Amino acid sequence: MTSTTAPSAMRQIGMISQFEVTKRFINPGGMIALLAYVLIWALILLYPVQSAADFLVNPMFKEFVVGLYGPGAFDTLFDAPVPEYAVLWCISLYLFPLFSLFICADQFCSDKQRGTFRFLTLRVSRSQLFFGRFIGQMAIQALLICVTLVATLLLVLIRDASLLLPSLSSALIILLNLIVVIMPYVALMAVFSLIAKTARQASIFAIVLWVIASMVISIINMQYPALEFLHWVLPGSQISSMINSLGINALIYAPIPLIQTVCFLLLGHSIMNRSKI
Numbered sequence: 001m002t003s004t005t006a007p008s009a010m011r012q013i014g015m016i017s018q019f020e021v022t023k024r025f026i027n028p029g030g031m032i033a034l035l036a037y038v039l040i041w042a043l044i045l046l047y048p049v050q051s052a053a054d055f056l057v058n059p060m061f062k063e064f065v066v067g068l069y070g071p072g073a074f075d076t077l078f079d080a081p082v083p084e085y086a087v088l089w090c091i092s093l094y095l096f097p098l099f100s101l102f103i104c105a106d107q108f109c110s111d112k113q114r115g116t117f118r119f120l121t122l123r124v125s126r127s128q129l130f131f132g133r134f135i136g137q138m139a140i141q142a143l144l145i146c147v148t149l150v151a152t153l154l155l156v157l158i159r160d161a162s163l164l165l166p167s168l169s170s171a172l173i174i175l176l177n178l179i180v181v182i183m184p185y186v187a188l189m190a191v192f193s194l195i196a197k198t199a200r201q202a203s204i205f206a207i208v209l210w211v212i213a214s215m216v217i218s219i220i221n222m223q224y225p226a227l228e229f230l231h232w233v234l235p236g237s238q239i240s241s242m243i244n245s246l247g248i249n250a251l252i253y254a255p256i257p258l259i260q261t262v263c264f265l266l267l268g269h270s271i272m273n274r275s276k277i
Contacts, residue, residue, distance in 0.1 A: 009125075009128060012124050012125075012128045012132065013128050013131055013132040013135065014132070014135075015132070016124065016128060016129060016132025016133060016135075016136060017132050017133075017135040017136035017139060018136070019136070020132070020133055020135075020136025020137060020139070020140065021136055021139050021140055021143070024140050025140075033103075037099075037144060037147075038147070041147075041148050041151065042151070044091060044095075045088075045148075045151055045152060045155055046155075048087065048091065049084055049087045049088055049091065049152065049155070050084070050155060052083070052087040053083035053084040053086075053087055053159075056080075056083035056086065056087070057083055080170075080246055081163070081166040081169075081170065082156055082163055082166050082167050082170050084152050084155055084156045084159075084167075085152060085156070085167065085170040085171065085174060086246055088148070088149075088152050088174070089174055089243075089246055090243055092145075092148070092174070092178055093178075093181065093239045093242060093243060094239065096141070096144075096145065096178055096181070096182050097181060097182050097185045097235070097236055097239075099144075100141060100182045100185040100186055100189065101185060101189060101203050101206050101207065102199075102203050103137075103140065103141070103144075104137045104140075104141070104185070104186045104189040104190070104193075105189050105192070105193060105196075105199035105200070105202040105203045105206075106193060106199035106202070107133045107134070107137060107189060107190050107193040107194075108133070108190075108193040108194050109193050109196060109197065109198050109199045109201075109202060110199070112197070113197070113198070126272050126273050127269060127272070127273070129272075130190065130268060130269055130272045131265075131269075133190065134186060134187060134190050134265065134268075137186050137189075137190075138179070138182075138183065138186055141179070141182055141186065142175070142179055145174075145175055145178050145179070146175065149171040149174060149175060150171075152167075152171070153167050153168070153171060170247075173247055173248055173250075176251070177242070177250045177251065177254075180251075180254045180257050180258065181236070181239065181242070181257055183257055183258065183260075183261040184235040184236075184257045184260035184261045184264055185235050185236075187260075187261045187264035187265045187268065188206060188235060188264045189202060189203075189206060190264070190265070190268045191264055191267055191268040191271065192205045192206050194268060194271045194272060194275065195271070210234065210235075213233070213234055214234060217230045217231050217233070217234065218231075232256055233260075235257065235260055237256065238253040238256045238257070241253060
């Protein structure tokens with residue numbers, strides 16, 4: 001019995017995930033959001049990324065920075081094989097988690113508003129629906145990251161076609177790191193989308209809670225320095241350290257977001273199964 005039901009459950013989760021991705025990119029609202037995303041990143045790539053990369057390949061600028069801040073300053077950026085990806089890495093670590101708070105906010109809110117939640121749970125289990133939606137949202141995030149990385153690759157090749165292989169290597173490592181970084185954010189939005197009435201309310205809940213939790217943890221750390229480890233509870237607590245760990249070395253921080261993701265998913269799964277929505 002177990003051998004026949006387990007593949008069926010996984011197949012259901014896969015179908016839900018696939019539908020999430022398809023729904024995001026084929027409906028008019030999703031296409032408009034995708035177009036807005038492309039335009040925003042086009043501006044980021046053409047101005048901050050390209051301009052900063054031009055400075056990083058300039059020896060005079062490096063001498064100026066060393067003279068101003070001393071040897072070893074910003075070595076992570078200057079030593080990167082592809083400057084464009086080094087700059088993109090710094091920007092993406094902060095922007096992609098922020099984007100996920102809004103892009104992934106409507107995992108269950110619309111179903112509750114339209115009354116389609118009960119209809120869905122008659123065909124799949126709540127667990128399948130919950131994890132299927134989460135995987136689908138992660139797939140959407142991965143596709144958006146890939147679009148950004150490919151656009152950056154084109155920008156690099158226009159400047160220097162010989163950087164193709166280093167660019168592909170950098171892009172793959174950045175993709176892997178960013179997926180791990182945003183996982184707890186997507187899982188957290190799954191939780192808030194079960195609690196909030198609308199996607200906008202879910203995003204507001206997430207931002208307000210993050211700000212309040214940051215303030216409370218900072219106050220606790222000031223009074224009790226031994227409890228400094230509490231800041232690891234917050235998603236993104238490792239991002240400031242990851243900026244200086246460009247490349248495969250950044251994966252040493254992967255356990256932090258992975259543990260956070262598991263905790264949020266367990267919380268969301270519990271809410272999903274116990275709620276009367």
